[in-house]
Each structure stands twice: as C-alpha cells, then as structure tokens.
Amino acid sequence: MMDQLMFWLPLVTVLVSAVAGIVIFVAGERHQRLRTWLNIAAALLKLLLVGLIGLLVMAGNVPEFRVALLPGLDLVLRADGLSLLFATLSALLWLVTTIYAIAYLEHSPNRARFFGFFSLCVTSTMGIAMAGNLLTFFIFYELLTLTTWPLVVHTGSAAAIASGRTYLRYTLTGSALFLIGLIWLYGLTGGQDFIAGGSLADLDLNQNWSLKIIFWLLVIGMGVKAALVPLHRWLPLAMVAPAPVSALLHAVAVVKAGAFGLVRLIEDVFGPSLVADLGLGLPLAVLASITIVYGSVLALYQDDIKKRLAFSTVSQVSYITLGVAIGGPVATIGGLIHLVHQGLMKITLFFCAGIFANFLGVKKIEQLDGIGRRLPWTSASFTVGALGMIGLPPISGFISKWYLGAGAVAVGQHWVIGVLVASTLLNAAYFLPLLKRIWLQPPPEQWPAEHRISRLESAAMVGSSITTATVAVAVGLLAGFPLSPLSWVTGIVTEYFP
Amino acid sequence: MTEALLAALVFLPVLGACLLLLAPASWRAAILLVVTVPLPFCLLPLTVLIADAGLFEMALAGHPAPLGIRWRLDALSLLILWLNVSLMILVGLAASARFAPASVEGLRFWPLWLLLAAGIHALLLSADLFNLYVTLELVTLAGIGLIATGGSGAALRAAMRYLLLALMASLLYLLGVGLVYAEAGTLDLYQLGEALEPGLLSATALVLMLAGLLVKSAVFPLHAWLPAAHGNAPGPVSALLSAIVVKVSIYIIWRLWFWTAGDWQLPAPGLLLGLLGGGAILYGSALALVQKRLKMVVAYSTVAQLGYLMLIFPLSNLLAWQAAGYHLVAHGLAKAALFVAAGNILVSLGSDRLRRLAGLDQRLPMDVFTLALASVSLMGLPPSGGFVGKWLFLQAAYEQGAWGWMALIALGGLLAAAYLFRVLALTCFHPRSHGHSTRLREPPTLASLAGLLLALAAIGLGFASAPILGLLEAAWPGAMAP
Numbered sequence: 001m002m003d004q005l006m007f008w009l010p011l012v013t014v015l016v017s018a019v020a021g022i023v024i025f026v027a028g029e030r031h032q033r034l035r036t037w038l039n040i041a042a043a044l045l046k047l048l049l050v051g052l053i054g055l056l057v058m059a060g061n062v063p064e065f066r067v068a069l070l071p072g073l074d075l076v077l078r079a080d081g082l083s084l085l086f087a088t089l090s091a092l093l094w095l096v097t098t099i100y101a102i103a104y105l106e107h108s109p110n111r112a113r114f115f116g117f118f119s120l121c122v123t124s125t126m127g128i129a130m131a132g133n134l135l136t137f138f139i140f141y142e143l144l145t146l147t148t149w150p151l152v153v154h155t156g157s158a159a160a161i162a163s164g165r166t167y168l169r170y171t172l173t174g175s176a177l178f179l180i181g182l183i184w185l186y187g188l189t190g191g192q193d194f195i196a197g198g199s200l201a202d203l204d205l206n207q208n209w210s211l212k213i214i215f216w217l218l219v220i221g222m223g224v225k226a227a228l229v230p231l232h233r234w235l236p237l238a239m240v241a242p243a244p245v246s247a248l249l250h251a252v253a254v255v256k257a258g259a260f261g262l263v264r265l266i267e268d269v270f271g272p273s274l275v276a277d278l279g280l281g282l283p284l285a286v287l288a289s290i291t292i293v294y295g296s297v298l299a300l301y302q303d304d305i306k307k308r309l310a311f312s313t314v315s316q317v318s319y320i321t322l323g324v325a326i327g328g329p330v331a332t333i334g335g336l337i338h339l340v341h342q343g344l345m346k347i348t349l350f351f352c353a354g355i356f357a358n359f360l361g362v363k364k365i366e367q368l369d370g371i372g373r374r375l376p377w378t379s380a381s382f383t384v385g386a387l388g389m390i391g392l393p394p395i396s397g398f399i400s401k402w403y404l405g406a407g408a409v410a411v412g413q414h415w416v417i418g419v420l421v422a423s424t425l426l427n428a429a430y431f432l433p434l435l436k437r438i439w440l441q442p443p444p445e446q447w448p449a450e451h452r453i454s455r456l457e458s459a460a461m462v463g464s465s466i467t468t469a470t471v472a473v474a475v476g477l478l479a480g481f482p483l484s485p486l487s488w489v490t491g492i493v494t495e496y497f498p
Numbered sequence: 499m500t501e502a503l504l505a506a507l508v509f510l511p512v513l514g515a516c517l518l519l520l521a522p523a524s525w526r527a528a529i530l531l532v533v534t535v536p537l538p539f540c541l542l543p544l545t546v547l548i549a550d551a552g553l554f555e556m557a558l559a560g561h562p563a564p565l566g567i568r569w570r571l572d573a574l575s576l577l578i579l580w581l582n583v584s585l586m587i588l589v590g591l592a593a594s595a596r597f598a599p600a601s602v603e604g605l606r607f608w609p610l611w612l613l614l615a616a617g618i619h620a621l622l623l624s625a626d627l628f629n630l631y632v633t634l635e636l637v638t639l640a641g642i643g644l645i646a647t648g649g650s651g652a653a654l655r656a657a658m659r660y661l662l663l664a665l666m667a668s669l670l671y672l673l674g675v676g677l678v679y680a681e682a683g684t685l686d687l688y689q690l691g692e693a694l695e696p697g698l699l700s701a702t703a704l705v706l707m708l709a710g711l712l713v714k715s716a717v718f719p720l721h722a723w724l725p726a727a728h729g730n731a732p733g734p735v736s737a738l739l740s741a742i743v744v745k746v747s748i749y750i751i752w753r754l755w756f757w758t759a760g761d762w763q764l765p766a767p768g769l770l771l772g773l774l775g776g777g778a779i780l781y782g783s784a785l786a787l788v789q790k791r792l793k794m795v796v797a798y799s800t801v802a803q804l805g806y807l808m809l810i811f812p813l814s815n816l817l818a819w820q821a822a823g824y825h826l827v828a829h830g831l832a833k834a835a836l837f838v839a840a841g842n843i844l845v846s847l848g849s850d851r852l853r854r855l856a857g858l859d860q861r862l863p864m865d866v867f868t869l870a871l872a873s874v875s876l877m878g879l880p881p882s883g884g885f886v887g888k889w890l891f892l893q894a895a896y897e898q899g900a901w902g903w904m905a906l907i908a909l910g911g912l913l914a915a916a917y918l919f920r921v922l923a924l925t926c927f928h929p930r931s932h933g934h935s936t937r938l939r940e941p942p943t944l945a946s947l948a949g950l951l952l953a954l955a956a957i958g959l960g961f962a963s964a965p966i967l968g969l970l971e972a973a974w975p976g977a978m979a980p
Contacts (some may be wrong), residue, residue, distance in 0.1 A: 028863070068884060070963050113859065139880040146879060147917070155926040163925055172915050176908040183892045183904070395502075 006056070010077035011065040013087070014050040016124045017042050017094070024466050029112045035151055039115055043095040046126070050091040053079045064132065065092030067314025068494075073191050075139065076132030081492040082267075085336070085485070086129035089343050090252045092471075094122045096464045099119070100351055101244035103460035104358060114154055114242075120147040121253055125294070133193045134218075134269060138175075141225075141257060145171045148254055152238050152243045154303055163237035170224050170234040178221025181214045185269075188214075194264060196495040198271015208278060215280050215477040216408045218265055226321060229291040229316045236302075236310040243354025246306060250313045251347035259320040261340065265322045267332070267496050276327055285325035289419040291318040293312035296426035303365050305353045309346070309429060315423065316342045316389065322471030323404050328414060328498040338400040340485040344472040345388040345397055353381035356366050361449025370432060370443025377462050379438050381469035388472055391424050396476035399486060499545060501556050503540045504569055507579070510536060511616040515609040518599075521604060526599035530608060534590060537583045537615075541576070548576050552972055555625070568686060570625040573973035575965065578749060581830050582618050582742050584955070586611075588948050589741075590839045593734035595942035596845070597647075607647050614640035614738065619663060621746050627675045627685040627707075630750055631668065638664045638714065641743050643730040656726035663723045664715055671710030677703035690758045704759060708751060715747040717808060718778030721801045725785075728797040733841010737794065740800040740837060741830040748807050748826075755811065756975040768811040775808025776906050783913035787920065792850040794838045795921055798831070799876065802914065803829050809903060813894050816974050821890030823970040828875055828883025828959050835872035835952035839865040842941035842949065852924045859926040861938060864946040866925055871953035873918040875960075878911040883959025944969065 023063030024035050053063055057079055065077040079087070102117065105111055116319035124147055145168070155162035188207060192199035200211070224231045235255070239246060249255060266275050275281050302308040319342065323335015355378045356362040362371060372379040388395035403418055408416030408443030479486040514533030518526055549555060554571045561567070590611070617636035624630050642664070645657040679685055682693035683698055694700045716724035721743040724744070728736045732768075740814060755764075782802030789795045810822040842865045843858065844850040859866040878888035895903040961964070 009589075023866070025863075029860075067961075069961065069966065070883070070889065071967065073889075109861075143881075146874065150926070153923065156927040161927055164917075168915065168919055172912055176912050179888075179892065180904055180908055183889070183896050187893065187896045210624065368628070496634045 006061060006063045007065055008064075008455070009049065009053060009056075009063045010079055010130050013046065014077060014123055016046045016049065016123075017119040017126065018123040021116045021123065023121060025116040029110070029111065032111070035112065035115055038403060039098045039102065040095075042119065043091070043098045046122075047091045047095055050084070051085050052262045054084055054088065057084055063272075066132075068463055069135070072315065073186075074133065075136050076193060077127065077130040078132035078137065078192075078193075079130060081488065081495070082263065083129045083131070083338075085488060085492065086256070086339065087126060088419070088461050089256075089340055090122065090125045090129060091161060092250070092251050093343060093347055093468070096467055097244050097248050097347065099460050100247070100354075100464035103241075103457040104354055105242065106245050106454075106457055108242075110154065113150065116198070116307060117147050117150045118245075118248070119247065121151065123147075125253050125257060128260060131194075131264075133191060134182060134264075135191065137261060137264065138178060141178075141221075141261065142175055144225075144254060144257055145175065148245075150250065152241045154241060154245065157240065160240045162312075163234070163240050166237050167234045170231060171375050174221045174224030174231065177217045181217030181221065183212050184210065184217070192269070192440055194268035196268060197498075198267070198269060198274055198492040200270050202272055210282065211274075212278055215265070215270060215275075215278070218269075219284065220264065222258045222261035222265065224258065225254050226317055227255055227291070227295075228258075228318065228321065229294050229314070232295070232314045235314055236307055237306075239306045239310050243306075243350055243357065246310075247347045247354070250310070250350060251343040255313055255317050256339065256343060259317050262321050263324050263336065263339070272327050272332070272496055281325045281327050285322055285413070285416070288318040288325055289416070291315065292322065292419055292423045293426070296423055296430065298429045300426065305356065305363060305365055305368070305434075306350070308365065308434075309353060312349075312389065312427070313342075313346060315426075316346065318399060319404060322416070323400075323407065326404075326408050326411060326413055328407050328411040329493050330403055330410050331416075332493050332496060333406075333486075334400055334403030334407050334491065337396075337403060337486055340475065340489075341388070341400050341472070342394040344468055344475065345385045345395070348381050348385035348459055348465055348468040348472060349389075351461065351468065352378050352385070355461050356463065358461070359451060359453055360447040361451070362447065365434060365437070366395035367444075367448055368437040369441035370438075371442055372439040373379070374447070375462075378465055381462075381465040382438065383435055384469040384473060386435055388476070390427045390431055394473065394476045396479070399479050401475055500544070500554055502592040503544055504554075504556065505570065506540050507537065508616050509960070511612040511619070513611040513615070515770070518605070518609045518612070522538045523600045523605070526604060527594075528607065530590075530594075530599055530612075533588060533612065537586065541580060544571060545576060545580075548573055548969075548972075550574065559610040562709040567629050568625040569623040570688065571623060573969040574749075574752075574823070575772055577620040577827065577969050577973070578742075578746070579622055579828050582615065582622075584832065585738060585741055585834055585952075586615050588952050588955075589734050589737045589834055589838060591737040592737070592841070592945040592948035593732075594732060596732065596841070599917040600760050603647065604807075607644070610640045612648070614743070618742060618746055625687045625691075626676060627687060629685075630687070631672055631675060634671075634714065634747060634750070635668055637743060637746060638668070638941070641739055645727055645739070647735070648730060648732045648803055650730065652726070653730040653732075656723070656730045658722045660727045667710040667713035669710070669849050670713070672701045672709050674706030674708075674710065677706065687753055688757055688775055689759055689847065690781070694758065696759075696762050704754065707754060710776075711747045711751050711754075715744045715804065716801060717774055717804060718781055718801060721732070721778065721782070721804075724801055725794055725797040726823075728800060728837075729791065729794040733793075733844060734835055736797070736841065737834040737837035740797070741834040744800070745807070745830065749769060752810070757822075760975050765812075768814060771808050772812030772903070775805035775811075776903075778802060778805030778808070779906065779910040780913070783910065783917060785916040787913070790852060792843065792852060792855065792921060795852075795917055796836045798879060799836075799914065799917065800833060801911065803876065806887070806907075806910070809891060809907075813891075813898060813900065813903065814976075815892055815897070816971065816976060817892060817894035817897060818975050820967050820975070821887055822895055822968045823973070824883065824890060824959075824963070824966060825887035827966060828887050831952050831959065832875040832882075832884060832956035834866050835956060836876070838866040838945065838949035838952060839872070842945050846941050852921065855921075855925045857926075862941065862946075864943075864950055865941065868946070868953045869925070870922060871950075871957055873922065875953070875956040877915045877918055879915075880958045881960035884956070885960055886963050902908070919948070 124144035131137035229236045299311035319338045388397035391401040547746040621633035786798035875882035875884035
C-alpha cells in the first residue's frame with residue numbers, strides 16, 4: 001500500500017493539472033462556472049498533494065515513479081529536497097495566479113483555450129520540478145515550450161504572433177542543442193539519475209573536452225529559457241502576453257525552469273567538484289554577471305512598465321545562476337533561495353502592473369503619477385516587490401544578496417561583490433523613480449482608460465497581489481525559523497557540500 | 499492454419515472488392531465491415547507466431563522456391579502489416595463519412611480501397627522480385643484510381659502525372675528484374691543473395707531497380723509527382739498515400755539492400771542514398787514553409803519525412819534500423835492524422851488556403867487539436883513516437899561519430915517545427931481571426947474522431963516503444979550475417 005502510494009504519488013501530482021486542462025478544453029468556452037471551480041479545485045488539490053509529498057519526504061521517504069520509455073531510458077519522477085522546493089513554489093503561485101487570472105480575463109474571449117494551456121503549463125513545470133533525470137527534465141522542458149507558446153500569442157495580434165515566432169526560434173534552437181548534448185552525455189555515461197553531488201563525478205571518464213562541450217550545449221539549452229545574455233531577446237518581446245501569463249512566465253514557469261535546470265545541471269549532473277575541476281564555474285559566473293548588469297542597464301531605458309519588469313527579470317534570474325556557478329555552500333544557498341524569493345517578488349510586481357493596466361489603462365511609467373492615492377493597496381504591494389528587488393531588509397531579496405555576497409567572499413571571488421553593488425544601485429535607479437511617481441506626484445485629472453471592475457474581481461486581483469507581497473516579506477522576516485525556505489535550502493545544500 | 503490466415507489478409511479484401519461491385523447498394527456497408535473487421539484478428543495469432551518462431555515461410559501452390567513463388571512473413575513485414583491494418587480501419591472510418599458506401603461515389607471508392615489493401619498485404623508477404631512488381635503495380639494503380647475519385651481537374655491532372663511517372667518507374671524496375679533473372683536464374687528475394695555475385699551486370703540490375711523504386715517512393719530529387727498527387731486527392735486517400743503507399747516501395751528498397759545485397763560492401767552508394775535523404779529533409783521542409791495551402795504543406799512534409807527513412811543506408815546499424823522502422827510507423831500515424839484533419843477542414847470550409855483558416859480553433863476544435871497533436875509527433879518533440887524515432891537516429895549517429903548526420907537530424911526537427919507552427923499560428927492565433935469566411939459545414943464527428951485517434955496513437959507510441967523495438971530488433975538482417 002505504502003509502496004504503491006510512493007510510486008504513483010509523483011505522477012498524480014504532475015497530472016492533476018493536465019486532467020483539469022483537458023476537461024477545460026473539452027467543456028469549451030461556455031461552461032464558465034465549471035471552469036472556474038475546476039481551476040481552483042485542481043490548484044488546491046495540487047497544493048495538498050505537494051504538501052503530502054513534503055510530509056513524506058521529511059519522514060525520510062523518497063517517492064519515485066519510474067517507467068521505461070526506451071530500453072535503458074527511464075522516465076523518472078522523484079521528489080527530493082530541491083524538487084520539493086520548486087514544486088511548492090509552483091503549486092502555491094499557481095493557485096494565486098489562477099485566482100488572479102480568472103478575475104483578470106473575466107470579459108475576454110478564448111478563455112477555455114487560455115486556461116487549458118495554463119493548466120498544461122503548470123503540469124510541465126511540475127514535471128520539471130519532479131524530473132529525476134535529464135531525459136525526463138528534457139521531455140517536460142519541451143512540453144513547457146509547447147504549452148506556453150499558445151499563451152504568449154494568446155491575443156492573436158500581429159505583435160503577439162511575431163513575438164511568439166521569436167520565442168519559438170530561440171527555445172526550439174536551444175532545445176535542439178540541448179538534445180545533442182543529451183545524446184552525447186547518454187552516449188558517454190548511459191542514463192544517469194540526478195544524484196546530489198553529481199552523477200558524473202564518480203565515473204572518472206577522462207573525457208574532459210567532451211564533458212566541457214556537453215556542459216556548454218546544455219547551458220545553452222537551459223540558458224535560452226533562463227534568458228542568459230545573449231539568449232534573452234525573446235523575453236521582453238513576450239511581454240505582449242496577458243499579465244497573468246507574464247507573471248507565471250517570469251516567476252515560476254519558463255524563466256525559472258531554465259534557472260532550475262542550470263541548478264540541476266551543476267549540482268546533480270556534473271556535481272560542484274567536477275564543475276570546479278573542469279573550470280566551468282567561472283565563465284558561467286562571468287556570463288551571469290554580465291547578464292545581471294546588462295539587464296539592469298537596459299531596464300533603465302524602458303518606458304513601458306512591463307518591459308522594465310521584463311529586463312529586471314533578465315537581470316534577477318541570473319542571480320540564481322551566479323550563485324550556483326560561483327560554487328561553495330554559502331553562494332549556492334544564495335542562488336537557490338533566490339529561486340523562491342525572485343518568484344514571489346516578481347509575481348507581485350506583475351500582478352500590480354496588470355492591475356494598473358486593467359483598472360486604469362496605465363501602461364507607461366509616466367502615467368504612474370499619483371496612482372498610490374487611487375489604488376493604495378496595489379501600490380503598496382508594488383512597493384514591497386520593488387524594494388525587495390533592490391534588496392532592502394527585511395524583504396526576502398536582501399537575504400539572497402547577503403548570501404551571494406558572503407558566499408563569493410568565502411570562495412575568494414571578491415569581484416562578485418562589485419557586481420552585486422552595481423546591480424543594487426541599478427535596481428534602485430530603475431525602481432525608485434517609479435515609487436516616487438506612485439507616491440509623491442499628484443494624480444492626473446483623467447486616467448488613460450478607466451474600466452469598470454466589479455468588486456469581486458478587484459478583490460481577487462488586489463488580494464492576490466497583497467498575498468504574494470505579504471509572503472515575500474514573511475519569508476524574509478521568518479528566514480531563521482525551521483521550515484522557512486532558507487532553512488529548507490540550507491538542508492538541501494548540506495547534501496551537495498557535505 | 500497460418501497459411502489460411504496469410505491468405506485471408508490478401509484475399510479477404512479482394513473478395514470484398516468483387517462483392518461490392520456485384521451486391522446491391524444497401525449491402526455494401528455490411529460487406530465492408532465483414533472484410534475489414536477480421537483483419538486485425540488475423541494478425542494477432544501471426545504476431546504470436548512471429549514472436550516465437552521469428553519467421554514463417556510458405557510456398558504458393560506447393561512449388562518450392564527457385565521455380566515457385568514464396569510468401570514470407572517476418573517481424574518487419576508484420577510491423578508494417580499492423581500499421582496498414584490500423585490505417586485501413588481508422589482512415590476507413592473517416593472515409594466512410596465522406597464516401598457513403600451505398601452512394602455512387604462509394605461504389606467508385608471502396609473497391610479501389612480494398613484492392614489497395616490487398617496489394618499492400620501481398621507486397622509485404624511476397625518474397626519474389628516479380629511478384630513484388632505485380633503487387634507494387636496493383637498498389638500504384640489502385641492509388642491512382644483513388645486520387646482520381648477526388649474528381650477535380652487538379653486531382654485528375656495529378657493522377658495522370660503520377661500514372662506516367664509510375665509506369666516509367668515500373669519499366670525500370672522490371673528491366674532490373676529481367677537482368678537479375680538472366681544472371682542468377684532465380685527471383686527469390688532471400689535466395690538471390692547467394693546466387694548473385696557482385697559484378698557489373700548485377701550492379702546495373704540493382705541500380706535499375708533502385709531507380710524505379712526511388713521514383714515510386716518519391717525520394718528527393720524524384721519527388722516531383724508527390725505534392726500535387728497527395729495535395730489534391732481526397733483527405734482519406736492522401737492519408738493512406740502518404741502514410742503507407744510511398745513507404746512500401748522504400749520497404750522493397752530495404753529488402754533489396756539489406757537482404758539481397760546484404761553482404762556486399764556498399765559504403766559509397768549508401769552514402770549517396772543518405773545524401774538524397776538529407777536533400778529531401780532540407781528541400782521538402784523549405785518548400786513546406788512557403789506553401790499557401792494546408793494540404794500542400796502536409797504533402798511537402800511527406801517529401802521531407804521520407805528523407806529520414808533513407809538515413810538507414812549510411813548509418814547502417816541496429817539502432818539506425820530501429821530508428822527508421824520506428825519513424826516509419828510514427829510518421830505513418832501522425833501523417834494520416836494530419837491528412838484526415840486537413841481533409842475535414844477542406845470539406846468544411848470549401849478551401850484549405852492558410853489565409854482562410856484564421857480562427858478555426860473556435861469552429862473546428864477537434865480537427866485543430868488533431869492537427870496540433872500530430873504536429874508534435876512530426877516535429878519529434880517529446881513525448882511522442884516521432885521523438886523516439888529522432889532520439890534513436892541521433893543515438894545511432896552519435897555511436898558512429900557521425901556529427902554531420904546529427905546536425906542534419908536536429909536541423910530537420912527545427913524545420914518541421916517551423917512549417918508546422920506556421921500552420922498552427924495561422925489557424926489559431928491569426929490577427930484577423932474574426933473575419934470568418936461564410937461557409938462552414940461541420941465535418942462528421944466520426945471523421946474528426948478517426949483523425950484524433952490516429953494522432954493519439956502517434957503520441958502514444960512515445961510510451962509503448964518496447965514491443966515495436968523488439969520486433970525491429972528481431973527483423974534486423976545484420977544480426978543474421980556476421
């Protein structure tokens with residue numbers, strides 16, 4: 001009985017939202033109430049299942065689903081500490097985003113298609129979180145591309161189609177290189193599961209050049225989604241999607257999946273020691289640093305709120321890459337914890353940007369003047385997110401930067417401090433003017449396009465943004481407690497650096 | 499018993515075709531059911547037999563090989579028989595909605611359909627070069643007849659062009675067969691290997707036969723007839739032509755190459771055939787990318803996808819063999835699904851111009867869903883049968899350090915994604931998605947459902963690879979020769 005549960009639980013957890021998505025497709029556009037309840041019920045159920053897996057993992061079990069796709073090639077879904085971290089984040093943010101999206105899209109067409117793919121997208125993210133080897137990861141990674149493309153082009157405008165095309169060009173080319181790297185790696189090693197500390201480290205292959213090339217092929221595959229410069233160009237273009245999609249794309253799904261993949265690649269495939277031996281960490285850290293600074297500089301030049309947030313994502317997600325690329329336990333904690341923190345803060349910011357646009361038609365930065373008086377709660381959440389990104393204590397962003405800096409010093413990479421300082425200054429430079437406009441400027445006489453929003457909808461949307469902002473503060477304030485993301489991550493990292 | 503089952507596979511459809519012509523109109527549906535439904539049940543015991551014994555041979559009319567004609571069933575034939583029977587049933591469902599058996603169109607359509615099935619079954623069982631010629635002619639002529647049932651001027655022109663090229667190809671093949679008989683004194687596919695010494699005459703014979711077969715299977719650059727023929731035939735017919743008809747002639751090439759000429763060392767010609775395949779992948783995909791009609795996109799996609807089946811010649815090992823076989827089956831199902839869905843769309847809208855398809859996902863959701871699922875498999879994205887095929891090809895190329903082929907396969911997948919996503923973007927997300935064209939007839943649910951089942955089967959192949967790979971491993975001729 002217990003064995004059966006351990007076997008099927010990961011698969012069921014992944015498939016819950018797929019089933020919901022398929023029912024939504026089949027039910028079609030008209031059954032709005034069914035769709036709404038199904039969405040929320042599936043999201044709650046998924047959260048419950050992830051919680052159950054969490055309890056089992058804490059009790060020392062390892063739930064694992066395994067089936068052979070090809071002889072010798074298994075599809076493995078397994079819950080370890082790292083997958084649980086990402087799975088919890090996705091399940092939680094999916095629930096909030098679903099509530100937000102239901103309200104946001106209340107009057108728009110094609111909702112069945114939207115929520116169907118939305119659910120499938122979460123299935124892929126969950127599969128990425130639970131993937132127990134690189135092949136499984138790849139399969140769900142591709143599925144993620146397929147299921148997010150309809151969301152990106154959802155509005156069907158010429159700009160949306162064009163940016164969807166760019167998105168596919170980048171991601172599919174990346175995945176072709178990923179696949180070649182994968183085949184090469186499987187050729188060298190056979191199918192290896194993810195193992196804390198790396199499965200390649202013990203093999204003693206003496207194939208250093210092959211391993212280096214494989215590493216970079218896989219980094220390109222993941223880096224496209226993680227928006228590493230120069231592979232980031234699709235991300236700002238994808239901003240044409242509706243706000244809930246941007247929120248999900250930036251906080252949990254696509255960009256995070258790429259970053260999560262890089263973590264898996266370094267910690268569980270190559271292993272930190274092999275990455276250090278081959279000298280792969282430093283170039284990757286430099287690339288991540290360039291991305292951090294470059295993304296921030298470009299963010300300065302954007303006058304569209306969502307575009308500025310998008311370039312901010314390009315910059316912030318690379319903190320995760322930077323942390324694991326530097327190596328050493330402390331920096332790795334900094335990188336991994338940012339996986340959670342960036343998600344919470346960025347989703348808050350996108351929720352707020354969506355509310356500004358949906359309620360008042362405010363899309364440009366100069367239109368933000370005095371919006372704090374009109375939408376105080378939303379503006380407060382936005383402020384929390386922005387200050388967290390800058391790294392102001394006690395909001396969670398501070399903790400990430402602290403660990404990154406301390407970790408870099410611990411392994412003697414002092415230049416990273418410079419990158420962090422520059423990034424913090426740039427973050428302040430592109431966020432503080434927004435806050436000044438929101439709170440200190442007088443409001444205009446007429447908002448660009450005011451829409452009538454029902455009380456329930458506005459409560460759902462504003463409530464979502466307040467929730468995520470509160471959680472972002474809470475995980476910062478309560479970081480020292482057991483069960484906080486920080487202590488969870490610390491537990492994971494002690495496995496990598498015993 | 500086994501002999502009777504094999505005979506049933508061939509003669510049941512022939513019998514059905516004759517009865518259809520003689521019986522009253524109201525009986526035709528029943529006749530079709532009676533001759534089609536038993537086919538999978540004939541294959542089941544044969545599958546068990548092949549799994550145990552690996553091979554079954556029988557001499558027709560009791561005359562042994564050099565004089566008489568043999569039938570031979572092995573794992574490869576069995577696999578393609580299964581593919582054909584599945585297609586006959588599922589695509590047949592879609593066709594029955596279009597060509598009602600009791601109608602006049604039905605009387606033109608279904609006898610040819612059954613003859614096509616009989617021809618393919620006989621071809622897959624035959625072990626004799628001349629018998630292969632006869633069955634291949636049967637398949638070609640039935641196919642041409644089916645294209646012409648489309649009735650439009652374009653369909654008739656395409657059928658005529660196909661007919662002329664196919665006749666020329668048959669002559670080439672027949673010439674080769676004649677040379678072989680003069681040289682070796684036997685036409686048995688599996689005994690020729692010993693009787694035929696490598697030499698100028700036998701090489702000429704092989705080249706002539708190959709040339710004929712390459713035309714029939716529309717391998718680049720001899721593909722010119724295919725897009726027009728497959729693009730203008732009625733939907734279910736295009737489905738069968740692309741999914742199986744062009745592949746049976748590739749099947750004969752495989753037989754000649756790996757069985758008859760199995761122990762000849764032919765690296766350079768093998769490379770040449772592989773390069774033709776590479777050319778097909780690039781050229782077919784590039785042209786699919788610029789087509790203005792949905793069915794033409796799908797037809798050029800066939801030109802491209804056939805190229806993969808030629809990669810077995812340069813790669814030439816067990817993994818590549820499994821990859822090619824898997825690709826054959828997965829492409830068959832996915833392409834049939836695409837053509838059935840495209841046919842439904844064409845009938846509903848009265849046009850399959852891509853510009854007219856905007857907003858189609860709202861109006862024909864099931865057919866668009868079929869289109870999307872089948873596309874996933876064709877692009878080789880996981881999880882799907884197409885992905886397994888691509889993975890095996892890449893692995894085979896990797897094992898031999900053939901980086902060029904690896905790059906080509908990866909590029910082929912990207913190009914397929916490019917032309918298929920173009921279609922999906924135009925159908926679902928076009929900016930003018932509210933300018934609906936006026937005419938819309940809902941396609942019959944049965945036809946849409948048949949397409950969906952085919953697409954689901956193509957995706958499902960991504961999960962059930964073990965039995966098919968087992969069959970292909972058993973069929974690999976390299977295992978017999980040291």
